[in-house]
Amino acid sequence: MPIANCVISQECSQSAGSLIALWAQESEISPQHMTINIITSSEQLGSKYKIMANLALPSMWSTSDISLLQIGLAKALSKHFSVTINEVHVITNIITSGMVVESGQEIKW
Numbered sequence: 001m002p003i004a005n006c007v008i009s010q011e012c013s014q015s016a017g018s019l020i021a022l023w024a025q026e027s028e029i030s031p032q033h034m035t036i037n038i039i040t041s042s043e044q045l046g047s048k049y050k051i052m053a054n055l056a057l058p059s060m061w062s063t064s065d066i067s068l069l070q071i072g073l074a075k076a077l078s079k080h081f082s083v084t085i086n087e088v089h090v091i092t093n094i095i096t097s098g099m100v101v102e103s104g105q106e107i108k109w
Contacts, residue, residue: 001100001107002069003035004090006053010040012081019080026079027072029065050087051077059096060109066092 004023019038024031044052055070070092078085100107 001033001035001056001058001095002029003037003056004053004073005037005039005056006051006077007039007041008081009044009050010042012050012083015080015082017080019076022080023073023076025072026075027068029069029072049089050083051081051089053077053088053090055090055092056095057092058100058109059094061094066094 019036020031020034023034023036053073055073057066057069061069070090074085074088074090077083077088077090097108098106
């Protein structure tokens with residue numbers, strides 16, 4: 001259940017191809033349960049980034065897999081939207097078991 005909510009600036013243009021496939025390739029993790037939401041920003045104040053992503057990961061992921069997923073996401077976003085890696089900011093949130101509801105049921109791992 002890696003879920004990325006990505007806020008992109010209006011000047012970012014998407015390239016052809018699947019962003020999910022690119023993330024899976026860059027992170028060396030199966031794309032089976034990956035989700036990416038793309039939200040276009042109307043304005044950004046303060047420190048500027050062309051892409052800001054919030055990555056939600058279940059606590060069951062190992063430290064090494066978390067690292068692969070967050071770095072892979074940054075690289076995939078950079079490539080997909082043709083921006084430098086310095087213009088991509090990823091924040092990872094670890095979600096504990098029972099803190100997810102899907103189909104009306106709490107998910108436990």
